[in-house]
Amino acid sequence: MEHQDLYIVIPVFNHDEHLKEIIATLKQKGFHNIIVVNDGSEKNIFHRIREFNVHYLSHRQNLGQGAALQTGFDYAIGLNAGIVVTFDADGQHDPDDLPLVIDPVISGQADICIGSRFLSSQPVNMPFSKKLLLQIAIFFNFIFTGLKLTDAHNGLRAMNRKALNKIRITENRMAHATEILIEAKKNQLRVEEVPVTIHYTDYSIKHGQSSRNSIRIFIDLVFYKLFS
Amino acid sequence: MNGIQLLLLFGVSALGLYYVTRLRKTVLDLAILILLLSASVIFIIWPDLTNEIAHKLGVGRGADLLYYICILLFSFALLKLFSRIRRLEQMFTKMIREDALKNAEHNAIDQ
Numbered sequence: 178m179e180h181q182d183l184y185i186v187i188p189v190f191n192h193d194e195h196l197k198e199i200i201a202t203l204k205q206k207g208f209h210n211i212i213v214v215n216d217g218s219e220k221n222i223f224h225r226i227r228e229f230n231v232h233y234l235s236h237r238q239n240l241g242q243g244a245a246l247q248t249g250f251d252y253a254i255g256l257n258a259g260i261v262v263t264f265d266a267d268g269q270h271d272p273d274d275l276p277l278v279i280d281p282v283i284s285g286q287a288d289i290c291i292g293s294r295f296l297s298s299q300p301v302n303m304p305f306s307k308k309l310l311l312q313i314a315i316f317f318n319f320i321f322t323g324l325k326l327t328d329a330h331n332g333l334r335a336m337n338r339k340a341l342n343k344i345r346i347t348e349n350r351m352a353h354a355t356e357i358l359i360e361a362k363k364n365q366l367r368v369e370e371v372p373v374t375i376h377y378t379d380y381s382i383k384h385g386q387s388s389r390n391s392i393r394i395f396i397d398l399v400f401y402k403l404f405s
Numbered sequence: 406m407n408g409i410q411l412l413l414l415f416g417v418s419a420l421g422l423y424y425v426t427r428l429r430k431t432v433l434d435l436a437i438l439i440l441l442l443s444a445s446v447i448f449i450i451w452p453d454l455t456n457e458i459a460h461k462l463g464v465g466r467g468a469d470l471l472y473y474i475c476i477l478l479f480s481f482a483l484l485k486l487f488s489r490i491r492r493l494e495q496m497f498t499k500m501i502r503e504d505a506l507k508n509a510e511h512n513a514i515d516q
Contacts, residue, residue: 223510231511232509232511233509234505234506234508234509235508236501236502236505237504240501248505248506251506252506255506400491
């Protein structure tokens with residue numbers, strides 16, 4: 178898949194074990210414009226991926242995934258990107274799902290297309306606690322955004338230029354996923370979901386969202402609603 | 406004057422002194438500070454006054470009235486602090502983002 182103005186933004190914080198493999202696969206599948214945003218990792222991430230032709234940005238301090246994504250978006254806008262895809266660095270996303278997420282945006286059907294792990298098949302190796310947590314998150318997303326979706330906090334999404342210009346992430350940490358939806362609704366952007374596969378491995382479960390984080394996301398969202 | 410009154414007066418004076426020497430010094434801030442400190446000193450010296458005011462407002466005891474006012478003031482201070490922290494965080498984010506964008510690297514090796 179070749180698209181000159183399509184950029185893939187990958188935020189990374191410390192856990193970069195899968196990054197090299199992800200970039201290699203994406204390149205192999207024809208996604209050449211990759212923006213890696215190192216969100217203040219202690220390790221030298223650039224050193225690990227310097228063999229690839231990627232755009233590399235680095236936060237001097239850790240700010241959070243939301244901030245890293247917005248930095249990637251700003252950079253992509255500067256490069257005149259038409260479509261931006263967000264992709265997690267923990268190996269949960271399947272590069273084969275990319276065309277599914279991108280197509281509705283390219284065809285003009287949607288301004289934002291989000292992957293959903295619950296739309297068709299069930300997620301691979303998903304722990305029950307995670308499933309329960311996500312159902313609660315889906316409900317709260319609906320309360321906060323008014324959008325009825327089948328998944329929450331899925332990091333695989335594609336956005337067109339219109340969405341990129343309208344949405345500005347101010348929630349530095351994980352509440353950004355809901356903030357994007359709130360902004361999408363506010364700016365009357367068309368949101369669509371497509372089925373994607375999320376691979377739960379011991380590694381991704383270990384480094385993924387915890388229940389404690391969910392409470393923090395909820396508090397962040399309440400304050401976002403109060404102050405924004 | 407008993408021991409607790411002396412202790413409270415000392416605390417209030419220390420707070421006032423700290424605010425004036427270390428923190429904000431605009432006229433409005435000082436006016437509010439003087440008002441609050443004066444009220445504190447009056448209520449410490451004549452504690453029965455709080456009971457009288459409380460009764461007029463329909464509260465049983467002066468201590469309860471002060472407690473309610475304190476909750477209100479603390480909530481207000483908390484919100485103000487939170488919005489200030491949020492503003493600072495936004496400034497900090499902006500600086501770090503600008504730095505990241507300015508120092509972006511792009512190496513064209515594999516194509």
